[in-house]
């Protein structure tokens with residue numbers, strides 16, 4: 001079986017290997033009828049034509065009789081059947097991971113040609129994603145399962161492509177660059193190497209169905225690990241199709257396993273298969289549980305309660321209002337980097353900023369998915385949270401706070417107008433119960449707005465100090481002294497500073513991840529890949545010669 005599958009992998013690879021013309025001839029017009037890797041048509045998936053999602057283990061696609069039937073978030077039709085592995089079916093996944101030694105599939109001393117192989121796979125996959133038909137396929141597929149505007153979904157595909165372009169050619173081997181330091185005597189030198197962990201697991205959430213899993217998966221592979229990937233079943237169809245594209249681009253079939261399961265089953269695999277490293281992206285609740293279960297062998301990208309501070313210098317009100325709207329409400333607020341809390345300096349309060357923000361939020365509409373279903377909070381839960389906040393003295397609803405109208409979003413999901421609640425800064429800090437209520441992450445189109453006077457910056461900094469999650473932040477000001485003070489007194493891992501500062505944006509060209517936690521992971525850049533997916537190994541060469549006339553010295 002292994003041989004058959006391996007040769008299938010090789011056949012797929014040879015489509016490219018014949019000559020570079022095979023890619024060139026893969027033009028949009030040829031793609032009009034079908035994509036050579038895809039098993040679904042993003043447009044056709046429906047209650048009448050449900051799609052099926054499979055898992056992949058030990059080189060083959062597998063189904064199961066245990067289906068998780070997903071409802072179309074736009075109309076409630078049962079439209080995707082995810083064949084989920086049950087606890088009784090985890091053995092092949094654990095066995096497959098166990099086949100990979102701790103020293104990985106490759107490392108600087110073993111199979112170095114695989115660094116080049118992954119440069120080639122990245123080149124081919126990037127070319128594929130650059131084809132308009134393929135980019136459109138993934139954009140639409142993302143939209144079907146994690147409804148967001150076409151532009152937002154296309155942005156995810158674009159970042160994924162750019163990331164792959166960054167690791168073409170020799171760039172994968174450069175990730176494993178080592179260094180050497182001269183030793184104490186002739187023949188001695190110490191060399192520092194980036195070493196893989198071997199068998200690893202990746203667990204990712206629903207909100208970026210392509211970008212998060214693909215970037216982490218490739219990072220793990222580049223450094224020589226063998227990953228088992230689990231994506232939230234609500235959206236795993238996207239990565240299932242991407243796995244097929246990667247196989248088409250020459251990914252060896254035995255290098256990655258892909259599992260669909262619920263959280264409990266995945267937890268069991270993690271305990272039984274004992275991966276050497278796990279990358280978890282998702283809620284803090286699950287992150288903390290896994291950190292204990294896995295005895296710390298984990299890196300985390302967890303909750304975001306992301307803040308933006310508008311500094312004392314008021315400029316470009318229209319632009320800043322627009323960025324605030326995008327940060328808080330694009331993807332219906334379901335970005336881990338979404339603006340959760342806006343601190344407005346009194347100088348901005350005198351401007352039309354909030355009314356402009358309201359206007360921009362109110363032009364969002366379901367038809368183009370600039371506002372849409374919320375996948376992990378119901379409408380009732382978000383309305384109840386709003387009500388609780390409005391009990392705080394001095395608080396008020398700035399806009400929103402009502403369910404969306406005229407839709408067929410099923411009630412298991414949320415449908416809320418873009419919402420902003422004002423809470424006075426003194427009240428936010430008054431007691432820990434209020435603080436916790438105000439800083440609860442609502443993964444939907446929801447933000448807290450507060451104001452501060454020029455002598456109240458210490459209160460703002462105190463509010464930041466008390467937060468638990470330190471993912472993204474923005475200091476919107478061109479005043480270097482103000483920026484210095486805020487940055488010097490805070491910790492968020494991805495912080496934008498300057499008039500054009502935003503909280504969202506996880507492109508492939510800068511680090512994205514939390515700070516202030518030794519378990520914190522990163523995504524996107526060479527530094528993130530090296531930190532998350534490799535450890536340091538030092539080899540001290542000491543060849544000699546032993547000095548002439550050397551004698552056994554006294555013991556020490």
Ligand SMILES: NC(=O)c1ccc[n+]([C@@H]2O[C@H](COP(=O)([O-])OP(=O)(O)OC[C@H]3O[C@@H](n4cnc5c(N)ncnc54)[C@H](O)[C@@H]3O)[C@@H](O)[C@H]2O)c1
Nearest residue numbers: 204205206231232263266267282283286301302303304336
């Ligand atoms: N920091 C980041 O980069 C980042 C990125 C995206 C999302 N997030 C966060 O993710 C959260 C939203 O996602 P969610 O609510 O779907 O997260 P979640 O924690 O419920 O689920 C994330 C993944 O973990 C799996 N899972 C759940 N329980 C598990 C268990 N016991 N063992 C193993 N796997 C388990 C789920 O099936 C899913 O695949 C938000 O808090 C958001 O801020 C963070």
